[in-house]
Amino acid sequence: MRQIRIEAHGGSEALQFVEVQEPSAGPGQVKVRVRAVGLNHLDLWVRRGVPGHRFPLPLVPGSDCAGEIAEGPRAGERVCIAPAFGCGQCAACQRGQENLCRHYEIRGEGGDGGLSEIVVVPERDLLPIPEHLDFEQAAALPLSGVTAWQMLRKAQLQPGETVLILGGTSGVGSLAIQIAAAKGARVLATAGTPEKRQRCLELGAEQAFPHREDAPFHRQVKAATGGAGADVVMEHIGAATWERSLKALAWGGRLVTCGATTGAEVQINLRALFFKQQALIGSTMGTRADLLAYWSQVSAGRVRPVVAGSWSWGDLAGAHQALEAGVVGKVVVRVD
Ligand SMILES: [Zn+2]
Structure with a gap:
């Protein structure tokens, strides 16, 4: 063979x-x-x-x-x-x-x-x-879906909460939008081109913002949430978007990351982190239980x-x- x-x-x-x-x-x-x-x-x-x-x-x-x-x-x-x-x-x-x-x-x-x-x-x-x-x-x-599933589980995304998904047309992002929307969360996304942002909306995002260079998506997230910011931010772009991703995060928010495509070294202001009571969560792949739970959503046609x-x-x-x-x-x- x-x-x-x-x-x-x-x-x-x-x-x-x-x-x-x-x-x-x-x-x-x-x-x-x-x-x-x-x-x-x-x-x-x-x-x-x-x-x-x-x-x-x-x-x-x-x-x-x-x-x-x-x-x-x-x-x-x-x-x-x-x-x-x-x-x-x-x-x-x-x-x-x-x-x-x-x-x-x-x-x-x-x-x-x-x-x-x-x-x-x-x-x-x-x-x-x-x-x-x-x-x-x-x-x-399978792979990008179980990754997205565990990220949203570890970040404890709840129905009615707002999640910001960076790179909404990536493998992980396109499935995360659907999983989060099916959970009853309000989904915001970022993407690099108008075509990709349109795709995010078709997948279930309410709004999609540019993230290239210094596009101020954190301000757009704040504006879309009455100044509060996103309860959960899903990161995998890394250094290029990290600072804006943190700024987009609400008080009590959880930032979960599974990647560092543009670089792994970032800065964190500890005072802002503890004062706003935010959590930073690392995530890689998912457990067997995550895979099976995700696959049941696939089987039900809720994730395409x-x-x-x-x-x-x-x-x-x-x-x-x-x-x-x-x-x-x-x-x-x-x-x-
Ligand atoms: Zn083992």
């Missing part, structure tokens, strides 16, 4: 087809014929490499995987695969907080991922694909995938270019 393998970091030439022997399923495992893989920004880091971080090369990339069970009593069932897993043994895993496990592994980052004709995974990692979604739509959902388009895995380089160009919605790769 064929799979994509990264032997050494680099440009699109790093993404190479290799021929390998088909794996077989052991006890508790299932063989899945992969149909579609959703790309995340993580795929760019894995391909290019990250200074000071060592990926376990050679590596099969791809974290978000949809396909059908290839053999056994459940053959033909359409499934997504949980994008990450813990060791299953340690205290964090026993508590159900596998994303705090020291051996937590995201598929396609800490070990082989889904850009392969066949993958073998534990049966417990399967998520049924609801009937209204095709493989490409389903592959757009936002797909930019699909590329054959023969044109994986083209898919990476689209991802790098910042297209609106998920870049999905067809394993065909």
